[in-house]
Amino acid sequence: MRNDLVQESWDRIDAWLREHAPRTFATLRPPAEHEEIAAAEEELGVIFPPDLVASLLRHNGALDGAEAFRFSTHDRLLGTSEIVEDTRWMRDIAEDLDDLDEEEAATYWIDGYLKFGSYEVTADGLTIDCRRGRDSYGAIGRFFDETGTDFGRADSLGGYLKELADQLESGQAGGAVTFNGRLFWEWVMPPGPDWGSDDDPLPGPAEQLPELDLSCSPADVLPVGSLDSLEELGALLALLPREQVAEAARKQLRRVAVETGLNKYPEVKSALDALERGEAPPHPEQAGPLALRLRSVIVQADTHRDSPRRWAAEKMVHGIWGSPYRSVCESASIRGRLIVQWRADLHADLGNPPLPPIPDDHFWGTLRNPAIDSSRHAAQYGQGQG
Structure with a gap:
């Protein structure tokens, strides 16, 4: 059933991108091979949740670059080899944090987590819980470099992709903006109350006011x-x-x-x-x-x-x-x-x-x-x- 949700959600995402952001759609890679996924599982010593496997069999990540497909968190979808690379890197980081106790380490990063979306500018990115036998198996979270891993984004990747499809189909209301064939995630500040009037008097010469930077010139480079x-x-x-x-x-x-x-x-x-x-x-x-x-x-x-x-x-x-x-x-x-x-x-x-x-x-x-x-x-x- 979950695999069906993954496929249905990707169907909606792909259709929206083809129509509204074809350049972004073009960055989604072809499906991964079953053998590649199995090799990644063996190398990392985990079993990928079925939703992650189903998603990789649809799109093996997205090409890197400014036009890349990104989630609403601005994280690029990673392919199988990149999941291995980024997850190994996170494990190396966690091993160097000797001052964390067991509870702190579990909320920062443990070997049962995988990173499947990368912010790239920092170590931040989307994570999925691969600890089989737990109620949280397959749950979606996000890693923040300063605070660690925070789950609760969705119970499954299928559910997370469904929410993403809903956002896209909501257009600007969901944060999805297109320009020149590309997808951007944009949110703006809510308007505050208006204030001031066109007949407000100018301040007097004795009033203490910050000075403006008037050093600019039309010839500035x-x-x-x-x-x-x-x-x-x-x-x-x-x-x-x-x-x-x-x-x-x-x-x-x-x-x-x-x-x-x-x-x-x-x-x-x-x-x-x-x-x-x-x-x-x-x-x-x-x-x-x-x-x-x-x-x-x-x-x-x-x-x-x-x-x-x-x-x-x-x-x-x-x-x-x-x-x-x-x-x-x-x-x-x-x-x-x-x-x-x-x-x-x-x-x-x-x-x-x-x-x-x-x-x-x-x-x-x-x-x-x-x-x-x-x-x-x-x-x-x-x-x-x-």
């Missing part, structure tokens, strides 16, 4: 790392003409202002209106009306524990007086906490041109854009070519 995190959208930004990026920066800045409540203030709205008309902003100064408004908002946002509005007030400076490349990256960072479809919005603001591949070291090493500092990649690429 952006490090590659800021764009690299945007993947194919970052590559697109690096390739488009500066004016096209500046237009997108203005649109993104307006979105941030509206979504965080900054647009209600006349000083902010007036500055954004002027930018959209192509007017040069006034020289930045801490005592100017716009700066006073932003400084005041930062203080009030701290009082209301409104992090997005504080971030928006701090970064508005860079959007108005700084590099459009930096502004786009910062707007994307803020909107990623607020809007699940921020990628599609950014692509639209850039004019919906064809997207390049996800950039690699060769892309950044051969990039020649004076607004972007790719010197380290260029040096490494040059050494590789030499």
Whole structure:
């Protein structure tokens, strides 16, 4: 019966991915061989739960890389050989923790656990209990490097895959977002209560306020790392003409202002209106009306524990007086906490041109854009070519 649930769940997952995220679907590997699974069991000295066997016989993990199929925990599905490798690594880690007593060791990692999903950046990942004869046999948990293994995710892998299929079919409500043929898991901060008014008076000169970083300039050079995190959208930004990026920066800045409540203030709205008309902003100064408004908002946002509005007030400076490349990256960072479809919005603001591949070291090493500092990649690429 459980094997049927595994197959039914993968049927639903595969069908959804084929339709909505074909690039992610393409990373799922073909079935494992029975002999490979048996060899893994013998090497690790455990019997895989039937659900895990059934899943491996459907997909022997997912290919590595940015496009890889990942669970909602952002863990990549591991194949049979990777399960062996990661599980052996976890056993080695556990053996080095001599200061743990028996009870602590059991909640951290024991030989009866397997890792079948890997976060990859850290040792974290999805686990399954392979201790036969226990009620927990086949149960799903997750390992956290700092706290150990926490079970209770699902009673079986079949049940866990069913929950995943439900999430996908719920779309954005379940955290499943698609862009450019790929699956992303996105959750945003719940909106807090609104506060502030368009007729709030500006603070007086004697009021103690945090100062803004007004050292930015439109000529500032952006490090590659800021764009690299945007993947194919970052590559697109690096390739488009500066004016096209500046237009997108203005649109993104307006979105941030509206979504965080900054647009209600006349000083902010007036500055954004002027930018959209192509007017040069006034020289930045801490005592100017716009700066006073932003400084005041930062203080009030701290009082209301409104992090997005504080971030928006701090970064508005860079959007108005700084590099459009930096502004786009910062707007994307803020909107990623607020809007699940921020990628599609950014692509639209850039004019919906064809997207390049996800950039690699060769892309950044051969990039020649004076607004972007790719010197380290260029040096490494040059050494590789030499």
